[in-house]
Amino acid sequence: MSRRSLIGLATIGVLLATWYVLTMVTGTIDTGRFPSPDDVWLAAKQVVIKGYANGRLHIHILHSLRLVAMGFLFAISLGVPLGLLMGWSSRAEALINPIFLLVRPVPPLAWIPLAILWLGLGDSAKVMVIFFAAFVPTVINTHAGVRNISSPIIEAARMLGTPRAALVLEVLVPAALPSIFTGLRLALQASWTTLVAAELVGAIAGLGRILNVAQQDLYPGMILVAMIWVAILGWSTTRLLEAIEERALPWLVVRR
Amino acid sequence: MRLDPRLPIARSETVMLGGVGLLAFLGLWSGIAASGYVPRSFLPAPWEMIARFAHLLTNSFAGFTLPQHLASSLGRYGMGFGLAIAIGILLGLMMGWFRWLDDVVTPIFDALRFIAPIAWVPFAMIGWWASDLRIVRHESGD
Known part of the structure; x- marks a missing residue:
């Protein structure tokens, strides 16, 4: 094991030990505000076995995962082609960019009230908000990816008489892929943040729902359990x- | 319209196309709003939005006028952002300088990184810190 991971493990160990001591031995931290390891364990057991806030843990997890998957996939299936088009054609860029610039600076969470007004408190409003959160970084990075392909590559392909479809599929997309994946990673992160916020506002099930109910019940142990699951x-x-990226970009061995 | 690969176009054409795009967007929006197909309370027309904006500049909504709300938001934003960059830059500099600090802090960050910042809100709400400091706390998270 490397020095680095040893220090890392030691740090996490010391932090956990400090947490245990401060909450359960000395009582310096009020467990009504921040849970002790014991509280977290009991809360985890409760939500897994008996359920909490309308359902057992796996129901909440599946619900949240489904919403993120829907919003994210919807956003990238529209965002990637739009970004490619805008990067490829200066005309399309000139036409679409001003409208996109109107949407872009709006923080995704600011769509929540409008989404609820339009679509109600159900799942479709949450998918809409996640869509906006994931759409913007996807378009920006796909666009930049095409824009930043060095011109000689495209000129060479054209000089060799590459058919248009092959030019797009074999030159344009592969060359833009690293940037596209950067966009997708940002979009995925934004999707999770937005999901939690949207579910906090009102949901039947989901991790945000657990957070919301636990907050109202003043149940810090359960809050931490939900936070840990959001992180997981x-x-x-x-x-x-990242696994998909490594498969899609075998020629790029990028270690982040 | 031919879609040539990344061929630059004239500035005038960029402006013209951009104007067409914006007008089409505003036209569609106005058209839908004016058609009555969607209730006005669901989708106000652009001009109604502008009128409302002008109205809110001097008349209060939810207790305050729009500039007052903006000032309050900007203040919170400034506090959270200022605190985050003040601590973040200092910590980053020190992590770059002392390798042991990097080794100690990075695993903590890796553990915290995937908690969506919003998920801190419930903790902030059950009264971890007083008043505005709660909001600062969650804005400076990771």
Whole structure:
């Protein structure tokens, strides 16, 4: 094991030990404000076995995952082609960019009231908000990816008489892919943030719903459990995306 | 309209096309709003929005006028952002200088990074810190 990971493990260990001592031994931290390890364990057991806030943990997780997947996939299936088009054609860029500039600076969470007004408190409003959160970084980075392809590559392909479809599929998309994936990673992160916020406002199930109910019940242990699960899901979906990226870009061995 | 690969176009054409795009967007919006197909309370027309904006500049909504709301938001934004960059730059500089600090702090960050900042809100709300400091706390998170 490397020096780095040893120090890392030691740090996390010391932090956990400090947490245990401050909450359960000395009582310096008020457990009504921040839970002790014991509280978190009990809350985790409760939500997994008995359920909390209308359902057991796996129901909440599946619900949140589904919303993120829908919003994210919807956003990238529109955002990537739009970004490609805008990067490829200066005319399309000139036409679309001003409208996009109107939408872009609006923070995704600011769509929540309008989404609820239009679509109600159901899932479609949340998908809409996640869509906006994921759409903007996807378009920006796809656009930049095409814009930043060095001209000689495209000129060479054209000089060799590459058919248009092949030019797009074999030159344009592969060359823009690293940037596209950067956009997708940002979009995924934004999707999770937005999901939690949208579910905090009102939801039947989901991790945000657990957070919301736990806040009203003044139940810090459950809040921490939900936060940990948000982090686990965010981390694992990001890992999944990185695995796809490594498969899609075998010629790029990027270690981040 | 031919879609030539990244061929630059004249500045005048950029402006013209941009204007067409914006007008089409505003036209569509106004058209839908004016048609009555969607209730006005769901989708106000652009001119209604501008009128409302002008109205809110001097008349209060939810207790304050728009500039007062903006000032209050900007103040919170400034506090959270200022605190975050003050601590963040200092910490980043020190992490770059002392390798042991980097080794110690990075694992903590890796653990915290994936918690969406919004998920801190419930903790902030159950009274971790007083008043505006709660909001500052969550804005400076990761």
